[in-house]
Amino acid sequence: MSTAVDLPPLVEVQDLHTHFLLKKKVVRAINGLSFSVGRGEILGIAGESGAGKSVLCLSMLRLVPQPGRIVGGRILFEGKDLLGKSEHEMRGLRGQAISMVFEDPLNSLDPAFTVGDQIGESLMLHKAMTRSAARQKAGELLRLVGIPDPERRLDNYAHELSGGMQQRVMIAVALSCDPALLIADNPTTALDVTIQMQILDLVKQLRDRLGMAVLWITHDLGVVAKLCDRVVIMYAGKVMEAGDVYDVLKRPRHPYTRRLIDALPKLGHPEQRLIPIQGRPPNPADLPEGCPFAPRCYKVTAECRSQAVELVDTGDGRAVRCLHPEE
């Protein structure tokens, strides 16, 4: 589902670099990352742990903790660079135009406030609603995210809810100010599969109804296949491959994408022996000169190791960073 090709994308990340400046070394978590998110699009960002996915989330909200810093690039949101905004302007955007859902719902909800208070807080802050109006709207939001008996749930505390319900509340908080972009960092990893299915279903419905764009960060290509329109495969802080979910997962061009798929057990084909990826991901404080995947790649040549490899747009809405891509 590629929406509005001619309209400018909602978000354009261009050549982003986020580094952690330690005493003796520099950890290059994000390393020249570029991608865009269209309006109303669900974009999956997939990769293994250490690929820089979570740092990317924090970078987009300008919440990278010390000693991390965004050292280069641009993050255009509705055409304007977020990196040029003041902290005051960013506060106006966070939770409003751009909102976020985190991996662990129980740690992101405040145990001392009721669910209704927490949803109402952002409404009173950003939308200047009165307490009673905020409470009413909070009830509507809980209904929207599929929580049964929402009026009663408003007075519950986080610990009184199950993991799936907590994540729904987090989504309700995130939706409270009609965001244009929802960033979700691995929000279903802590949930059971049947509950994960409910949440994925909910996010799709909400996108269709509210037209917001979603940036869904995950390590699970299965979730990408179920939910996303497009996918970006990340490795060592770079985009390795990007494109329509169907194309990328059906006909991966980058050897890394291919290996990620080969390493997963396929439902219905237990006889296919899994092909693990050899070696380890590179140390982000000591990245190889050429392609970061070269030491683990089955198609590696001398050039891969010696020269920097660019992300090449192959025209059909796809891009791949490889000197020897698969056909």
Next chain:
Amino acid sequence: MGERQPLVEVKNLVKHFPVRRGLFRGKGALAVRAVDDISFDIGQGETVGLVGESGCGKTTTGRMVMRLITPTSGEVCFEGRSINALSAEEEKLYRRKVQMVFQDPYSSLNPRMTVGSIIAYPMRIQGEYAGAARDARVRELLELVGLSRYQASWYPHEFSGGERQRIGIATALALNPRFIFCDEPVASLDVSAQAQILNLLKDIRSEFNLTILIVTHNLSVVEYVSDRVVVMYLGKIVEMASTSDLYRHTLHPYSRALMSAIPTPDPEAEQQREQIVLRGEIPSPLDPPSGCRFHTRCPAYLGDVCREIEPELREIQPGHFTACHLYASTPTLATTASGARLN
């Protein structure tokens, strides 16, 4: 598979954890019914997968088999003998035969011990392989799980998650056990490490004719490694069959929903297959629903019969068991899926 001599027999196993309600009320009748009367067996050399969502009792079952917790009632037999009443000496011998691989390779390895001493620890306790033979055995085990013999002097933090899980497996293999219980062995690993560990489990199993019980929530992992699968829901077995039967002819509505909820990386298959979104949440095991425990979320709910009568686990096809009223009108081993009521 069914004709093999069972190595492990689980008979009417029950585990209730009593719950205190408030400070002064003491232990009442209230209990978390973690495992509620389940029976199955594991054949010699067989790998059985125990699947279900959180709170279904799968780990509790495994722990009872390991004799780490005592059942409320029922028993586990190993090599034909009940493990309920073992003497201290017999227990030590039992510990040699059964081993465990843990979920979290970060917290299950002592950070202050070298990998060599971690792997040698069970041998030390059991007094096996003295002196140079023990060091040789450690090196042999390291190589067996795909690590280098020189890594024996390293500490756990020097290894990645997948490599740590290999160390856990090497430790489990140290005493040549007959049976290994793997509790979510790949849940905390990245895909590439996950594939390595699953392949390793398959390899050691055929090399040493090991019997394995693997507990996981991931149905595609279970399909890859298991011969037979047991599906649990809220302390009960809802379906049990050989892996190919279970995946090709799924009977129980819960197993079907579970199957459809597994994300697969194939968008084409994803579009074609049945997508079942279950209503509601997993009910509390403190107060499980009456009748069939799945009736509150079941997409094939038949009415009163499901709410009132607990379905029995019945053999619908040879070796294929399910506990569901949908199959109640099939007295013998036939496969009609009629919805007739029990009366």
